[in-house]
Amino acid sequence: MAITMMKPVKVVPGNVLRYSFTERLVHWAAALSYIYLLLSGLAFWTPWMWWVAMMLGGGPVCRAVHPWMGLVFTISVIYMLRLWLPDMRITKTDLEWKKTIRAYVRNEEEEMHPVQAERGFARFAPVDRFNLGQKYLFWVMFWGGITLFLTGMVLWFSEYLPWSLRFLRLLSIFLHPVAFLITLAGFIIHVYMGTAVVRGGFSSVIRGEVSEGWARYHHRLWFDRITGASAAKK
Amino acid sequence: MIGKVLDIRAMSATSTAPPGIRSAPVLAKLIDTSSCIGCKACEVACQEWNDLPPETTVQHGTYQTLPDTTPNFWNLIKFNEHETSDGGFQWLFRKDQCMHCADPGCLKACPAPGAIVQYNNGIVDFQQDNCIGCGYCIAGCPFNVPKMSKQTKKVYKCTLCVDRVSVGLEPACIKACPTSCLVFGSKDVLLQKAQSRVTQLKAAGFSEAGIYDPPGVGGTGVVTILAYGNNPGAYGLPKDPSISWIVELWKSPLKWIGNLAIIGGVLGTFVHYLRFGPKHVPQSALTDQTEAGRRGEQ
Numbered sequence: 001m002a003i004t005m006m007k008p009v010k011v012v013p014g015n016v017l018r019y020s021f022t023e024r025l026v027h028w029a030a031a032l033s034y035i036y037l038l039l040s041g042l043a044f045w046t047p048w049m050w051w052v053a054m055m056l057g058g059g060p061v062c063r064a065v066h067p068w069m070g071l072v073f074t075i076s077v078i079y080m081l082r083l084w085l086p087d088m089r090i091t092k093t094d095l096e097w098k099k100t101i102r103a104y105v106r107n108e109e110e111e112m113h114p115v116q117a118e119r120g121f122a123r124f125a126p127v128d129r130f131n132l133g134q135k136y137l138f139w140v141m142f143w144g145g146i147t148l149f150l151t152g153m154v155l156w157f158s159e160y161l162p163w164s165l166r167f168l169r170l171l172s173i174f175l176h177p178v179a180f181l182i183t184l185a186g187f188i189i190h191v192y193m194g195t196a197v198v199r200g201g202f203s204s205v206i207r208g209e210v211s212e213g214w215a216r217y218h219h220r221l222w223f224d225r226i227t228g229a230s231a232a233k234k
Numbered sequence: 235m236i237g238k239v240l241d242i243r244a245m246s247a248t249s250t251a252p253p254g255i256r257s258a259p260v261l262a263k264l265i266d267t268s269s270c271i272g273c274k275a276c277e278v279a280c281q282e283w284n285d286l287p288p289e290t291t292v293q294h295g296t297y298q299t300l301p302d303t304t305p306n307f308w309n310l311i312k313f314n315e316h317e318t319s320d321g322g323f324q325w326l327f328r329k330d331q332c333m334h335c336a337d338p339g340c341l342k343a344c345p346a347p348g349a350i351v352q353y354n355n356g357i358v359d360f361q362q363d364n365c366i367g368c369g370y371c372i373a374g375c376p377f378n379v380p381k382m383s384k385q386t387k388k389v390y391k392c393t394l395c396v397d398r399v400s401v402g403l404e405p406a407c408i409k410a411c412p413t414s415c416l417v418f419g420s421k422d423v424l425l426q427k428a429q430s431r432v433t434q435l436k437a438a439g440f441s442e443a444g445i446y447d448p449p450g451v452g453g454t455g456v457v458t459i460l461a462y463g464n465n466p467g468a469y470g471l472p473k474d475p476s477i478s479w480i481v482e483l484w485k486s487p488l489k490w491i492g493n494l495a496i497i498g499g500v501l502g503t504f505v506h507y508l509r510f511g512p513k514h515v516p517q518s519a520l521t522d523q524t525e526a527g528r529r530g531e532q
Contacts, residue, residue, distance in 0.1 A: 044345040044368065046493065047247040059346050059366035060387070107510045158369025159382035163302075169373045170480040173343070177484065181492045185499055192503040199512050217515045 015209040016226060023083055027205050030076035030141075033069045034187065040066045041180055067156040070149060077145040084138065087129040093221070094132040096125035101132070107197075126220040133193070137186045144183035151176040238400055244352040246344035252351075260336075260356040262421035263394065263405065264428055266459045267469065268435055268443075269415040270327040272297065272311055279410030280309040283395065303330055305383035308392040309407055312470050316462075326462070328469040329407075329416075332379045332392035334358045334455025339477035342485055343374030356421070356455040357396050362388045376451065376475035394455065421457070428459050435461055450476030 011017050019027070040062040043053035053062045081088075097104075104124065130138070151172035154161060161169055194201040198218065204210045215223040242254040281288065286306040291299040298313040314326040338358045341350040349364035350371060360371075360380070367387035371380045380389040395405035403409075404418040417424060428445045435443035444463020447453050460466060466473050 044366075046489065047249045047345075047347055050247065050347055059364070063366040063368055064387075105506075105510075107513050155369065158367075158372060159384055159387070161369075161372075163378045166373070166378075169369075170478050173370060173373050174480050174484045174488070177488060177492065181495060184496060188499040188503060192507070196503075196507055197510075197512050200515070211515075213515050 011209055015211055016215050016223070017208055018204045018210045018215065019208045021208065024205055024208055026076050026079050026083065030073055030080065033072040033076065034183075036069045037066060037073060038184065038187070040069075045177060045180070067152060070152045070156075074145055074149040077142050080138070081142060084130075088135050088138045090132065090135055091128070093125045093128070094135065097127060098132050100124050127218065127222070128225070129219055129222040131218070133189075137190050140186040141183055144179045144186070147175060147179040148183070151179065238351075238353060238396065241353045241355070241400075242351045243354045244338075244341060245348050246341045246350040247347040254354050256354060258354040260421045261394075261399065261419065261455065262334075262356070262424050263408065263456045264417040264419075264424040264459070265329045265456065266415040266417075266428075266431055267327050267329075268431075268440070268459060268461045269413050270311070270329070271413055271415075272313060272325060272327050273412060274299075274311055275410040275412060276329065276407035276416065277307075277309055277311060279406040280392075281307070283398070283406035284308070284393075297325075303379070303381060303391075305381045305386075305388075305390040308332070308390065314469055316468055326469050328458070328471065329456075330470070331456065332358065332394070333377050333451070334392075334394055336452030336454070337477065339374030339376060339451065339481060340371035340380055341374070342477060343370040343481050345370060353396065355399070357394045357399065358455070359393050359396050360389055360391060362386070362390070365389060374477060374481050376472055376477060421453075421455070424457060428457060431459055432463070435459070446471060448472075448475050450474050 036056075039052050040056055042049040043051075043056070043059070043062060044066075050059075053059045056062050056065075154168050154172040155176060158169070194205070200210055200214045204214075212223070212227075215226075239253050240256050241258065242252045245252045280286075286308070289300055289304055289307045292301055293299075294301065296313050296315065298311070300307060300310055303310045308331060310330045312328040312330050314328060316324040316326045318324055334357055336356060338350070338352060340360075341352060341358065344350045345368060346364050346366045349361055349366065350358065351361060352358050365388045367382065367389070369380075369382055369389070371389055372378075372382070379391050381391065382389045395403070395407075398405060408416045408418040417427065425445070425447070432443045432445060440461040442462050442464040444460055446458040446460050446463070446466055458469075458471070460469060460471075462468055
């Protein structure tokens with residue numbers, strides 16, 4: 001496929017490629033469609049947010065566009081599964097990392113003296129391409145997206161659903177917002193972590209590159225793997 | 235119905251108070267199914283007054299010419315075929331239309347502000363100009379009343395001829411009924427009338443005769459006298475209708491838990507940033523391992 005071949009050939013010296021063009025494209029297809037779904041969905045969720053529907057062209061327009069954006073989002077997360085499944089499997093090292101998640105959340109790694117650390121950051125289990133939090137986000141968005149898609153299909157074609165299948169309609173109007181709330185929790189944390197906390201994360205998903213230091217610090221196993229450093233070190 | 239704004243008692247998806255300041259007696263339509271002859275004059279009157287396009291009839295072996303109400307057919311006589319205990323045949327007619335619940339599930343489920351309103355006289359009315367076509371009202375209704383048009387993507391149903399009633403006329407179906415099995419008026423008065431009819435039916439041998447005014451939806455603006463009051467199912471009416479608990483769960487606990495969680499999540503990240511701030515990549519990570527140790531000693 002042509003699009004997967006469009007990898008940037010040049011990386012700024014001192015940087016490594018973290019996200020290919022395809023990965024960034026899929027990420028932003030999911031992100032932008034999710035933001036539209038979130039805004040129009042919030043308008044349907046509560047009258048306090050109805051003004052958002054007004055800004056997006058009115059209630060009927062939102063209702064008409066919302067399912068199509070849902071399709072874009074669903075296709076995006078399915079494509080993400082294809083792209084990232086090997087990277088998203090939860091490993092034993094992730095469970096090791098999980099033990100120190102409290103310190104991670106409190107940014108306590110910065111207080112450590114690197115000399116005391118066996119591998120520099122040994123208090124934390126080394127992280128591969130994605131850390132456990134990122135993996136959780138992915139699976140929340142994936143299964144949430146599938147639930148939203150299935151229940152959304154029922155709600156999309158409301159006029160075709162016979163009375164005898166009323167339980168499907170009731171199930172959908174309940175599960176759709178439940179899945180929405182769960183994905184929103186993931187979304188809030190993801191946006192916050194990716195922009196405010198982990199500096200360099202946002203630009204990496206825009207231009208695809210991170211510095212070697214960033215890669216080594218946040219994703220040591222991945223960095224070692226892509227640079228072939230692992231064997232040399234041990 | 236702009237002129238009716240001062241009569242609006244409840245409004246869908248509206249956080250602030252509804253605009254109605256007038257009070258009015260609760261009105262109702264009384265249907266005495268025991269004196270209905272199935273002439274369908276009410277169907278014709280409804281189509282004619284509301285100027286609705288004709289529906290293509292469906293022949294499925296009974297006198298009932300449509301299986302169900304549709305977006306442009308709001309009032310349908312159901313020809314329920316009933317076998318009596320002695321093997322005889324009976325039609326149990328039922329006038330299928332919006333029940334105008336005192337506690338309308340459609341209004342509760344609707345997310346579009348002002349798309350469903352309830353007037354102080356009890357009439358529940360859809361305002362198609364505010365309708366977004368989500369179909370949630372269909373989930374809210376225990377009677378399968380709202381019907382969505384495939385062309386307009388809006389829902390339609392009986393208005394109880396709110397346009398006639400608001401100028402002092404009775405609904406079109408009432409006007410057309412030749413046996414006076416349909417009566418319109420103040421609900422209090424009609425319930426008394428219904429009670430005396432039930433007494434009459436009981437005396438005539440229908441010991442189970444009763445009034446269908448289900449309390450699960452707060453009572454209805456369409457009250458039905460059933461000769462077999464113990465068996466509304468035989469008329470195609472739900473025995474004890476109420477708004478589905480799923481709708482209640484969604485609109486009450488889930489909504490408030492969700493709102494708190496959303497606000498809490500946004501505030502939580504903000505407070506986290508104030509307390510812990512961003513993560514910095516330490517100098518030591520910028521070079522390789524051995525150097526990291528050396529730099530750390532500086």
